[in-house]
Amino acid sequence: MTENRKPVAIVAAEAPPRTKPSNYPEPFASMVASRVKRPLGDLFGLTNFGVNLTVLPPGAISALRHAHTRQDEFVFILSGTPTLHTDEGRTLLQPGMCAGFKAGTGNAHRLVNESDAEVVYLEIGDRTAGDEASYPDDDLAARLVEGKWRFLHKDGVEYG
Secondary structure (H helix, E strand, C coil), X not given: CCCCCCCCCCCHHXXXXXXXXXXXXXXXXXXXXXXXXXXXXXXXXXXXXXXXXEEECCCCECCCCEEECCCCXXXXXXXXXXXXEECXXXXXXXCCCEEEECCCCCCCEEEECCCCCCEEEEEEEECCCCCEEEECCCCEEEEEECCEXXXXXXXXXXXX
């Protein structure tokens, strides 16, 4: 496959993982270091939305609890039993279950693998320009600028 040619189809679990596990600044990047994301949509050149095949080993989290202003997100559980943390509380998910997070609601969310078995799920999100993310549990805020996330402290000072 050359740089200009995209595959017609692939085995998702064989897709290469992200080369950089997280865009978060420290100390937050270390908190998600054990998750493995395989950016499936990027392999096909998709630009309007992203699709990741994500694996959470026991004890891992998907992300810091967050909410987007403009980007919708959706997860579909393939295997394992993650716990979904939202503003409503904790919900145990099973394979075949899914959850959606509408942009602009402010309802922060993340998945936590509190089990002793691996969790595998698909995450899908759009790439709407001008998106911002809030992190109610952490001193973190984010803005999508020219396709890249800029991370700030809640007082507006950028992480260095």
